[in-house]
Amino acid sequence: MLSLYIHIPFCVGKCHYCGFYSTVYSPSTAVAFISALGREAAGYHALFRERLFESVYIGGGTPTVLSPGQLGLVMDAVKRHFPLASDVEYTIEANPNSLSAGHLSLFREQGVSRLSLGVQSFSPDLLKILGRPHTVEQAVDAFSLAREAGMSNIGIDLIYGIPGQREHQWLETVGRALDLAPEHISAYALSLDEGSRFLTDSAAGSLVLPDDESTAVQYESVVSLLNRAGYLRYEVSNFALPGHACRHNLNYWKRGEYLGIGPGAWSFLGNRRYQNIGDVEDYTARLIAGAGIITAEELIDSTQAANEYVMLALRTSRGIDLDRYGKEYGARSLERLETNSERLRGSGLLESREGRLVLTDRGFLLSNEVLTRLFR
Structure with missing residues (x-):
């Protein structure tokens, strides 16, 4: 199986736990980035002419920080340069505060089949600790908006093991997620990722994660609740109703091939793994100048x-x-x-x-x- 990942590097602001490459959205930077992304995609056109991509995943960052018009240009480049299977799984990530009816109309037109909504928590206090830019009400409204627009495969991301998180808050968050009845729920233990504010705060002693026993209790509780609700655990942190496991993620866990485009994106093709430069301005400048953008590479031995x-x-x-x-x-x-x-x-x-x-x-x-x- 062959998958395509597109990294949109823009956010409203950096969440405190996030280690992925992102930068604050700027209209002029976004315009230049979209042009550069089209150039990168065009550079792969001939290489993949005879192969079909079975999954597409647009992530970030926050893809829906881009306007529907801007995101439409990205999706047009995908259609133009990459052959997609007739039953392609097409996923896009969205944050509750930036998802609009215009985005959802675009997704319908472009054949997006799956929405991944970054909720993380239904506790206002914990959303502030995480540095999330949305409210609980916006999360519920965004989910409802997506359903009304015809999205029949929606995933919700949740985080546990948050500093200060009580068991009742976690159970309430899982319960609120189940009330919405998404097809997929991801439940991730908070980690201290390289480049995140939380890692810096932890090193300075101003942030302390819950102990392993508390985190284990929260994991066991979510497994139990989701199992009783009919969600199958198909990976440590991922649960889905029958027939709704994420094919893109499964391809990664099966060591399938994937092409990543955009700043900071990784690719794995054959026995070669490589990464694009993780700076949107440098990425853009290099592509415009016709220079290389790969900054890390390794060949995988047996x-x-x-x-x-x-x-x-x-x-x-x-x-x-x-x-x-x-x-x-x-x-x-x-x-x-x-x-x-x-x-x-x-x-x-x-x-x-x-x-x-x-x-x-x-x-x-x-x-x-x-x-x-x-x-x-």
């Missing part, structure tokens, strides 16, 4: 590929396909994996199921520990 497959596959409910692993990475690698996993199976963190090695419920809770022990 050992690294095998390790990546294990790390990614174990995050999913389907786990590691042992037969595929042996065929792709060799009998010796398979033997080592089975030996290293024996003690983890004995301690109830892994189990063998229909030719697959999968995490147990307890294993999902301790997935980082499982991976650490597998690679010892």
Whole structure:
């Protein structure tokens, strides 16, 4: 499977937990960026002429900071330069404070099939701690607006493990999300990402994350509530109603190929992984000048590929396909994996199921520990 990711680098402001590359929206910078993005897309036209992209994901940043007209130019470039499968999954991210009826009309025209709404919390106090630019009311209104516009596949992102977050606040947030009945819910534990304000505050001692036990309780509660509501956990942090798992994300966890365009975007093609320069003005200037924009690159050898497959596959409910692993990475690698996993199976963190090695419920809770022990 081949996927396309487009990075829109603009936001109203930087959320305190965010480590992704973004910058404050400027009309003139956006116009130049869109022109440069079209040039980058055109540069790939011949390379992918004979291949179909089965998923498209426009993320950021905040794509809906762009006006419908500006975003339409981005989507036109996608259509013009990249062959899309007839059943392509087409996702776009949106923030509640910037999603408009005009955006939703554009999405309908362009064949967008999936909306990912960055809610994060239904607690006003926690939204302020996270530095989110929207209110609880805007989140509910944006979801309703999308439904009224005909969006039948909507995902909501939530965060737990927030400093100061109480269990009742988390349960209320999950409950409010379930009341809206989205097709997909992502529940991520807060992490201290490189480049985020939270990481700086933590290093200075002014921010303290909840302890592991509190975070584990919140994870167990969301798994239980979503399971009872009919959502299937198909990856550590992702839950969907039957038939609504995100194909774009699944392709990433299966080590499928993806092309990323835009500043800071990563690509993985064949055994090569590379990243575009993470500065929108430099990105734009280089493309206009006909200069290169790749600033990081690595070739993946067979050992690294095998390790990546294990790390990614174990995050999913389907786990590691042992037969595929042996065929792709060799009998010796398979033997080592089975030996290293024996003690983890004995301690109830892994189990063998229909030719697959999968995490147990307890294993999902301790997935980082499982991976650490597998690679010892």
